[in-house]
Amino acid sequence: MGSISLSSVRKSFGTTDVIPxxxxxxxxxxxxxxxxxxxxxxxxxxxxxxxxxxxTGGQILIDGKDVTAAAPAKRGxxxxxxxxxxxxxxxxxxxxxxxxKMDSQPKDVIxxxxxxxxxxxxxTNYLDRRPGQLSGGQRQRVAIxxxxxRQPSAFLFxxxxxxxxxxxxxxxxxxISELHQQLKTTMVYVTHDQIEAMxxxxxxxxxxxxxxxxxxxxxxxxxxxANLFVAGFIGSPRMNMIEGAEAGKMQAxxxxxxxxxxxxxxxxxxxxxxxxxxxxxxxxTLLHIDADELGPITARADGEFAVRSGQRIFMTPDRARMHxxxxxxxxxx
Amino acid sequence: MAxxxxxxxKITFTVVGWLCxxxxxxxxxxxxxxxxxxxxxxxxxxxxxxxxxxxxxNYAEVQARSDYLHHFLNSVTIxxxxxxIGLVIAVPAAWAMAFSPTRRTKDVLxxxxxxxxxxxxxxxxxxxxxxxxxxxxxxxxxxTVVLMLxxxxxxxxxLYTYFREIPGEILEAARMDGASLAxxxxxxxxxxxxPGIASxxxxxxxxxxxxxxxxxxxxxxxxxxxxxxIASYSSPEGLFWAKLSAASTLAIAPILIMGWxxxxxxxxxxTFGAVx
Numbered sequence: 001m002g003s004i005s006l007s008s009v010r011k012s013f014g015t016t017d018v019i020p021x022x023x024x025x026x027x028x029x030x031x032x033x034x035x036x037x038x039x040x041x042x043x044x045x046x047x048x049x050x051x052x053x054x055x056t057g058g059q060i061l062i063d064g065k066d067v068t069a070a071a072p073a074k075r076g077x078x079x080x081x082x083x084x085x086x087x088x089x090x091x092x093x094x095x096x097x098x099x100x101k102m103d104s105q106p107k108d109v110i111x112x113x114x115x116x117x118x119x120x121x122x123x124t125n126y127l128d129r130r131p132g133q134l135s136g137g138q139r140q141r142v143a144i145x146x147x148x149x150r151q152p153s154a155f156l157f158x159x160x161x162x163x164x165x166x167x168x169x170x171x172x173x174x175x176i177s178e179l180h181q182q183l184k185t186t187m188v189y190v191t192h193d194q195i196e197a198m199x200x201x202x203x204x205x206x207x208x209x210x211x212x213x214x215x216x217x218x219x220x221x222x223x224x225x226a227n228l229f230v231a232g233f234i235g236s237p238r239m240n241m242i243e244g245a246e247a248g249k250m251q252a253x254x255x256x257x258x259x260x261x262x263x264x265x266x267x268x269x270x271x272x273x274x275x276x277x278x279x280x281x282x283x284x285t286l287l288h289i290d291a292d293e294l295g296p297i298t299a300r301a302d303g304e305f306a307v308r309s310g311q312r313i314f315m316t317p318d319r320a321r322m323h324x325x326x327x328x329x330x331x332x333x
Numbered sequence: 334m335a336x337x338x339x340x341x342x343k344i345t346f347t348v349v350g351w352l353c354x355x356x357x358x359x360x361x362x363x364x365x366x367x368x369x370x371x372x373x374x375x376x377x378x379x380x381x382x383x384x385x386x387x388x389x390x391n392y393a394e395v396q397a398r399s400d401y402l403h404h405f406l407n408s409v410t411i412x413x414x415x416x417x418i419g420l421v422i423a424v425p426a427a428w429a430m431a432f433s434p435t436r437r438t439k440d441v442l443x444x445x446x447x448x449x450x451x452x453x454x455x456x457x458x459x460x461x462x463x464x465x466x467x468x469x470x471x472x473x474x475x476x477t478v479v480l481m482l483x484x485x486x487x488x489x490x491x492l493y494t495y496f497r498e499i500p501g502e503i504l505e506a507a508r509m510d511g512a513s514l515a516x517x518x519x520x521x522x523x524x525x526x527x528p529g530i531a532s533x534x535x536x537x538x539x540x541x542x543x544x545x546x547x548x549x550x551x552x553x554x555x556x557x558x559x560x561x562x563i564a565s566y567s568s569p570e571g572l573f574w575a576k577l578s579a580a581s582t583l584a585i586a587p588i589l590i591m592g593w594x595x596x597x598x599x600x601x602x603x604t605f606g607a608v609x
Contacts, residue, residue, distance in 0.1 A: 052505050073511040085506035089524045098520075102511035146510065 002153035002186035009058035269314030431496035495529030
């Protein structure tokens with residue numbers, strides 16, 4: 001069991017309100033991702049749930065029990081840190097065994113659990129090594145191993161992949177998702193990387209300046225962003241935002257269209273512009289187009305799309321997939 | 334490409350390094366040599382370097398005139414005692430300042446350091462009077478306490494810089510893993526801080542061993558450490574250089590030997606944090 005419920009949780013450091021008040025429910029077994037730009041309070045929120053920071057106000061319930069004032073160890077959670085935070089003076093075996101030793105479990109039980117965890121995470125051959133002798137990916141697996149042996153009610157991940165190189169990040173992403181499918185334990189995952197959020201989450205919580213901008217499934221957020229911030233944050237490359245007369249035609253302050261929802265043609269279309277930089281990604285081509293009075297527009301074409309810099313090009317947005325926003329930046333439905 | 338002058342600059346640096354080393358070591362070497370001279374040879378001009386009449390009579394006389402072992406034991410008690418008490422006080426202090434700093438932590442550290450900037454003689458009269466009234470003059474307890482207080486700022490500062498190097502996330506991980514504060518300190522913090530604690534310990538024993546101002550002023554015989562033992566061979570009349578050198582050699586030998594065996598630890602301590 002591992003449902004987490006926050007009600008008007010506040011946190012201030014001195015006179016600055018980092019989190020002015022958050023209500024959020026995390027269901028048992030859910031994979032929830034907190035995403036947002038740096039400084040948005042997502043890590044602080046996770047540390048409040050963990051108990052590493054004290055709340056300034058509000059209530060935190062885990063499985064219906066009020067843990068607002070409980071010590072981290074009493075909350076039954078496990079955490080994986082960005083820096084891995086392994087104990088450098090202990091072997092991999094002892095690192096993974098540490099939470100069990102703290103729980104005073106019998107030696108044979110500890111041994112069995114550590115070896116099980118090591119097998120799941122492909123660490124069996126490294127049990128006698130120290131963290132300093134491991135690669136980044138292996139260290140991260142040890143940190144995860146240390147978390148899973150306790151069989152916590154929920155896992156907390158604080159940007160666990162940001163110290164890894166891009167290729168390794170891809171594999172670890174899949175490993176963590178597989179782990180979630182195997183264990184079916186609640187996971188709360190903090191990241192600033194919207195690709196990690198989109199690919200791993202059951203539910204994404206978009207945070208900005210300590211406030212929740214929107215909560216929803218990855219595709220919900222992609223299809224129906226609640227406001228300009230979410231529209232700009234979710235999706236890569238980011239949504240094109242157009243203001244002015246063109247937006248006025250659709251009775252909106254701002255209109256948004258994603259690069260993948262623009263049809264390109266060399267001869268005809270609703271808008272026109274001059275091709276600037278083109279990025280060939282193999283499977284796709286990204287075109288950065290100077291669309292005269294509309295401003296710069298990014299469009300996505302297929303990988304074989306033949307285009308030269310400086311060429312005149314015509315664009316037709318997919319009207320059904322366009323987004324309209326009012327003066328306050330809220331979506332008009 | 335490496336610089337073309339690599340070999341030449343390597344030689345230069347080696348020569349300069351050796352020269353500096355010899356320059357620093359020379360007084361100790363000269364004291365050592367003088368301790369084997371007769372009093373007459375010791376003040377000869379021009380001085381003898383190696384070719385003089387080698388004698389052990391200074392050592393014999395020093396041993397006959399004063400009880401080396403008595404002063405040696407006093408030195409050990411005072412330096413080790415003051416360092417250990419200092420550590421017991423400084424570890425929690427440095428811990429608090431490194432891991433839960435407040436807005437005033439920097440000021441407290443500066444204030445502690447500033448006490449080292451005052452000339453000790455400024456505090457001599459009041460401390461002397463307190464010692465006299467409390468019957469602490471010429472007592473080992475009194476000297477231990479005074480030396481502990483004098484070196485406390487340095488101990489706190491050294492430990493503070495060590496503890497600062499320990500990432501807070503590791504301590505938080507221990508807390509998440511269910512460790513109580515006591516277990517966190519025993520199983521995670523202390524093992525990680527042991528190199529730092531060890532070099533702080535060694536350096537402070539050396540500082541306390543060599544401290545002369547307070548030991549000379551607050552002790553005469555019963556509690557007198559080796560510094561007083563050396564000073565007793567200086568006299569306003571007569572020849573005493575050779576005997577003084579013999580006493581000095583005897584006094585610095587133990588700490589020199591200890592420093593030699595622990596130099597790896599000491600160098601690590603003095604340059605800790607300079608490079609990652």
